[in-house]
Amino acid sequence: MKNVKYGKCTRCGKTYEAVPDLTVCECGGILDIEYDYGYIKTRLTKEALAGRGERSMWRYKELLPVEESTAPTPLRVGWSPLYEESRLAEQLGLKRLWVKDDGQNPTASLKDRASAMAVAKALEAGADVIACSSTGNAASSLAGNAAAAGLKTYIFVPSRAPKGKVAQLMTFGATVVSVQGSYEETFELSKAAIEKWGWYNRNAAINPYLSEGKKTVALEIMEQLDWQVPDYIAISVGDGCTIAGLWKGLKDLHAIGFIDRLPRLISAQAEGCCPLNRAIETGEPWRPMEENTLADSIAVGVPRNADKALNAIRESNGLTVNVSDAEIMAAQKLLGRTCGVFGEPAGVTGTAGVKKLCEAGVIGRNDTVVSVVTGNGLKDVANAIAACGEPITIPGDMEHLLSAFAEKGIAVD
Amino acid sequence: MKNVKYGKCTRCGKTYEAVPDLTVCECGGILDIEYDYGYIKTRLTKEALAGRGERSMWRYKELLPVEESTAPTPLRVGWSPLYEESRLAEQLGLKRLWVKDDGQNPTASLKDRASAMAVAKALEAGADVIACSSTGNAASSLAGNAAAAGLKTYIFVPSRAPKGKVAQLMTFGATVVSVQGSYEETFELSKAAIEKWGWYNRNAAINPYLSEGKKTVALEIMEQLDWQVPDYIAISVGDGCTIAGLWKGLKDLHAIGFIDRLPRLISAQAEGCCPLNRAIETGEPWRPMEENTLADSIAVGVPRNADKALNAIRESNGLTVNVSDAEIMAAQKLLGRTCGVFGEPAGVTGTAGVKKLCEAGVIGRNDTVVSVVTGNGLKDVANAIAACGEPITIPGDMEHLLSAFAEKGIAVD
Numbered sequence: 055m056k057n058v059k060y061g062k063c064t065r066c067g068k069t070y071e072a073v074p075d076l077t078v079c080e081c082g083g084i085l086d087i088e089y090d091y092g093y094i095k096t097r098l099t100k101e102a103l104a105g106r107g108e109r110s111m112w113r114y115k116e117l118l119p120v121e122e123s124t125a126p127t128p129l130r131v132g133w134s135p136l137y138e139e140s141r142l143a144e145q146l147g148l149k150r151l152w153v154k155d156d157g158q159n160p161t162a163s164l165k166d167r168a169s170a171m172a173v174a175k176a177l178e179a180g181a182d183v184i185a186c187s188s189t190g191n192a193a194s195s196l197a198g199n200a201a202a203a204g205l206k207t208y209i210f211v212p213s214r215a216p217k218g219k220v221a222q223l224m225t226f227g228a229t230v231v232s233v234q235g236s237y238e239e240t241f242e243l244s245k246a247a248i249e250k251w252g253w254y255n256r257n258a259a260i261n262p263y264l265s266e267g268k269k270t271v272a273l274e275i276m277e278q279l280d281w282q283v284p285d286y287i288a289i290s291v292g293d294g295c296t297i298a299g300l301w302k303g304l305k306d307l308h309a310i311g312f313i314d315r316l317p318r319l320i321s322a323q324a325e326g327c328c329p330l331n332r333a334i335e336t337g338e339p340w341r342p343m344e345e346n347t348l349a350d351s352i353a354v355g356v357p358r359n360a361d362k363a364l365n366a367i368r369e370s371n372g373l374t375v376n377v378s379d380a381e382i383m384a385a386q387k388l389l390g391r392t393c394g395v396f397g398e399p400a401g402v403t404g405t406a407g408v409k410k411l412c413e414a415g416v417i418g419r420n421d422t423v424v425s426v427v428t429g430n431g432l433k434d435v436a437n438a439i440a441a442c443g444e445p446i447t448i449p450g451d452m453e454h455l456l457s458a459f460a461e462k463g464i465a466v467d
Numbered sequence: 468m469k470n471v472k473y474g475k476c477t478r479c480g481k482t483y484e485a486v487p488d489l490t491v492c493e494c495g496g497i498l499d500i501e502y503d504y505g506y507i508k509t510r511l512t513k514e515a516l517a518g519r520g521e522r523s524m525w526r527y528k529e530l531l532p533v534e535e536s537t538a539p540t541p542l543r544v545g546w547s548p549l550y551e552e553s554r555l556a557e558q559l560g561l562k563r564l565w566v567k568d569d570g571q572n573p574t575a576s577l578k579d580r581a582s583a584m585a586v587a588k589a590l591e592a593g594a595d596v597i598a599c600s601s602t603g604n605a606a607s608s609l610a611g612n613a614a615a616a617g618l619k620t621y622i623f624v625p626s627r628a629p630k631g632k633v634a635q636l637m638t639f640g641a642t643v644v645s646v647q648g649s650y651e652e653t654f655e656l657s658k659a660a661i662e663k664w665g666w667y668n669r670n671a672a673i674n675p676y677l678s679e680g681k682k683t684v685a686l687e688i689m690e691q692l693d694w695q696v697p698d699y700i701a702i703s704v705g706d707g708c709t710i711a712g713l714w715k716g717l718k719d720l721h722a723i724g725f726i727d728r729l730p731r732l733i734s735a736q737a738e739g740c741c742p743l744n745r746a747i748e749t750g751e752p753w754r755p756m757e758e759n760t761l762a763d764s765i766a767v768g769v770p771r772n773a774d775k776a777l778n779a780i781r782e783s784n785g786l787t788v789n790v791s792d793a794e795i796m797a798a799q800k801l802l803g804r805t806c807g808v809f810g811e812p813a814g815v816t817g818t819a820g821v822k823k824l825c826e827a828g829v830i831g832r833n834d835t836v837v838s839v840v841t842g843n844g845l846k847d848v849a850n851a852i853a854a855c856g857e858p859i860t861i862p863g864d865m866e867h868l869l870s871a872f873a874e875k876g877i878a879v880d
């Protein structure tokens with residue numbers, strides 16, 4: 055890889071050759087992939103990008119840690135829509151607001167970006183089995199992207215994972231182990247199994263290439279905004295890998311001169327599980343929390359990418375915001391009704407955070423904001439119905455319809 | 468609309484000015500939109516298309532029945548991926564096979580194409596309320612596309628509609644009436660309510676513009692194949708509007724000289740509900756059937772677009788194939804495991820039909836086939852889990868993992 059220098063430990067600074075099955079530093083620290091931006095600048099221009107037909111995350115190959123000969127993975131991951139939401143901006147009192155709907159990915163979450171990268175690197179490594187633990191989306195995205203590439207998967211999920219994600223896993227033919235315990239226990243079992251059987255490791259806290267896949271969401275946002283930098287980008291935070299990837303993408307673009315400043319990040323967590331935000335807010339090291347939120351994808355009491363995530367929030371002079379489950383459910387309805395975007399609970403947590411910061415007057419009239427929706431609401435139908443209620447159910451005649459409308463106070467005109 | 472001549476009755480041939488709220492002929496026949504292909508040829512070339520940045524169904528505006536001044540609807544509908552599936556082709560014994568994953572649409576089904584068209588025409592008509600009846604996908608797509616455009620919706624679904632689709636409707640803020648009865652009874656109630664309150668009508672059997680939206684799936688397939696015509700295009704058939712739209716798109720392309728021949732259609736229905744295929748197979752007029760299939764989106768005992776659908780199958784010298792629920796579930800697993808594509812039961816019925824025709828030796832080694840997956844499996848999680856089973860569930864330790872693997876006969880190497 056001519057564009058990559060090495061993997062560098064975020065804790066002790068030790069560097070490692072960027073082999074395909076790179077994991078963590080001997081000190082236990084997570085590695086960060088470092089690039090030769092000088093070389094990349096000679097290969098990638100805004101004009102070249104604009105002329106490219108490829109509409110997937112592989113559009114940005116010069117900024118990705120893969121061999122030049124590595125083919126794009128089979129499923130079409132990335133290039134999700136960025137919608138300008140004028141009505142929602144007005145409701146919230148923002149200057150401009152965009153929603154990046156990353157539920158529009160092959161397996162319906164942002165995690166497809168990391169999983170496609172894992173598949174590409176596993177193929178480079180000559181592996182034919184990949185494994186991971188996940189709250190659900192990393193799992194289903196890995197199962198789908200691997201199946202399309204002809205690779206076998208072993209997946210570990212906590213038993214609380216919503217049915218939609220489990221249905222995806224089973225359909226994609228993964229061997230699925232549902233662990234009766236927390237995400238932490240699930241992670242530890244996957245780690246032990248991966249060590250025992252030597253599978254290619256897609257755990258985002260161990261494999262340094264995954265946040266490089268996730269960073270493509272930032273590359274797309276900026277290209278879709280024609281390189282005009284917003285004031286804030288809001289995203290939900292669980293394990294920490296996604297916000298770290300987002301920040302990495304922004305810094306890459308800054309390093310090669312595609313953008314002239316950096317936005318501030320908004321780190322949105324659930325009140326019932328916000329160890330990273332609490333660390334920022336208190337200035338103390340992060341400490342484990344219970345996993346008390348219906349937003350299953352970010353119910354991560356022991357975040358595995360804490361170092362990279364905390365660094366991203368701090369470096370960007372970012373904001374933190376913690377929202378209740380009720381605020382998450384309200385944001386789900388708000389996005390559905392106003393924008394036609396249906397996000398899962400963790401998917402809309404960034405937007406819930408934006409709303410809360412607007413109401414608190416922290417951000418407002420002069421600010422431009424991008425809110426990333428990280429997963430599709432179809433993954434967790436039970437919570438959506440709990441948030442939005444059941445339909446009117448009647449026999450098929452006009453008489454029943456009229457009385458139902460009257461009873462519910464629905465005035466038709 | 469300079470590109471449109473008029474709406475013409477498919478039954479009696481009477482023509483109507485193409486106003487935005489056009490419905491059916493006075494004889495009860497469904498109208499077909501007729502174009503001025505001579506005019507369109509002066510406006511649309513393959514080269515012009517290739518240079519277009521728009522990656523949505525509105526890319527083909529010259530072939531669509533909207534005013535030149537009508538803006539694309541807000542959600543990004545269309546330009547879904549077309550995957551070449553070499554491994555599946557080999558398994559089935561086909562020369563080449565492509566899967567068009569139309570579950571990759573904003574509300575996760577092909578119906579978004581029709582609903583976006585309905586929203587565009589409702590806006591042209593100055594309407595602020597749209598209504599429809601639907602087995603589920605037309606409903607959720609209308610609710611989502613309308614919400615994004617700031618329009619109100621009234622939706623009628625049979626109470627059997629899967630929870631995923633209902634969750635979408637409620638999240639998008641539709642007023643939803645769940646009818647305790649068949650699709651036919653649901654349709655009749657919606658018709659009565661639409662007449663009573665004068666809402667813009669998105670019923671595909673009444674509004675002639677909707678199949679014009681659906682036809683964009685054919686335009687995309689052909690452009691994605693670089694205008695090389697496959698031998699067959701397979702699709703599931705319920706109401707009949709989708710296969711009619713598919714055929715209309717192909718004929719449009721033939722009429723303007725973009726393709727030099729037409730493929731044969733494969734009409735796939737469920738054994739327990741195949742009134743249209745039965746009409747083709749027996750040569751008799753279609754007769755209602757019960758709605759005995761788990762593929763809810765095509766469980767249509769009284770198809771409302773029978774005329775257009777039967778005409779499409781016959782004109783294309785098409786094949787019919789009826790598949791059992793077990794064959795549908797097997798196709799769901801096959802697509803998941805081999806292609807990483809997760810379709811809902813009706814969504815994979817076309818592929819189930821292709822498999823059955825391959826096994827029967829009707830199509831094979833010399834044939835090239837496109838199979839359209841019309842909706843995402845996340846819409847109907849219960850049936851996916853029924854098809855693919857539940858995961859291994861254990862406490863989080865290696866001992867339990869080893870005994871579970873041994874018990875299930877999973878040999879890890």
